[in-house]
Amino acid sequence: MCTNITELENFQMFISDILIRNKSILDQTTKLQDACTHLCRTISKAATSCGCITIDATKQQYTFSENTSLDQVKELMKTHVNGKLCENCQELLEKELGRVLFYLSAIANTFDVSLSDVLQKEKYRTELLGKYSLK
Ligand SMILES: [Zn+2]
Incomplete structure (x- = not known):
């Protein structure tokens, strides 16, 4: 886990060093939206x-008996994804996730926000609520 945080900090510093063209917050936010759009398109x-x-979307079941545990609810909720990404699609997905991280880091840098801190705070909040966070 610590390795990931260090990598995230290093990545953020790297983005700060190389980002010249999209220095404006307006460029960064629109580029992030564009990256998110490409990410979704890659999945489609x-x-x-x-x-x-295949994506087989059906209505999620949100009503359960009072005896249903949260672990059982977790099992019953569906991703709607069947199969596994091929090597090519996996590579494209990773590339688009990387672009999202790039512009997310740029925005964090603009406002002097440490993504490592954000990650730790989010993890803490989620751990406090545990499964009841219902994310
Ligand atoms: Zn594929």
């Missing part, structure tokens, strides 16, 4: 163009 294309996965 894995299903519609490549076909390595």
Whole structure:
């Protein structure tokens, strides 16, 4: 876990050093939106163009008996994804996730926010609520 935090801090410093073109917060926020759009499109294309996965969306069941445990609820909730990404789609997904992280880091840098701190605070809040956070 500590290795990831160090990598995140290093990545944020790296972005700070190399970011010249998209220094404006307006460029950074619109680039983040664009990266998120490409991420979603990559997932769609894995299903519609490549076909390595299928997305079978159905209504989620939100009503359970009072005897249903949260672990059972977790098992019953669906991702709606069937199959596994092929090597090519996996690579594209990782590339788009990287772009999201890039612009997220740029925005954090603009406001002097440490993503490592954000990660730790979010983890702490989530741990406090545990499964009841319902994210
Ligand atoms: Zn694929």
